[in-house]
Amino acid sequence: MSFSNTFETHVLNYVFTATSVTRPTNWYVALFTSNPAEDASGTEVSTSGTAYVRKTVSFTVSGNLATNSGAVEFPTATGSGFGTVTHIGVFDASTSGNLIAYSALSASKAIAAGDVFRIPTGDLDITLD
Helix, strand or coil, X not given: CEEXXXXXXXXHHHHHCCXXXXXXXXXXXXXXXXXXXXXXXXXXXXXXXXXXXXXXXCEEXXXXXXXXXCCEECCXXXXXXXXXXXXXXXXXXXXXXXXXXXXXXXXXEEECCCCCCEECCCCCEEECC
């Protein structure tokens, strides 16, 4: 996963200045049908008539790797579904908020009505190199 401009600024402020950085208390996974990029400008799945919502996620950290400590399961898609999910992002809020990290999926996934998008435990990895 890549870090967003917002998060990169927080890290630089934390490390190289005395500027206080507020740590988020919750993390949320978002699904995108286009690359969110570092500025979160991509297209997030619509919440209108699809049952889509961002889902909370918890992480465990070992060395330079953070990985999801539990499965993440989105609601069953309704209406015309979620579309073709190409990217995921981690935010600090259930709506709006700041994009922290994002990545393309290893394979795009079409989510039609009746489908459920799942991320198994340990499959969402964020590495700091």
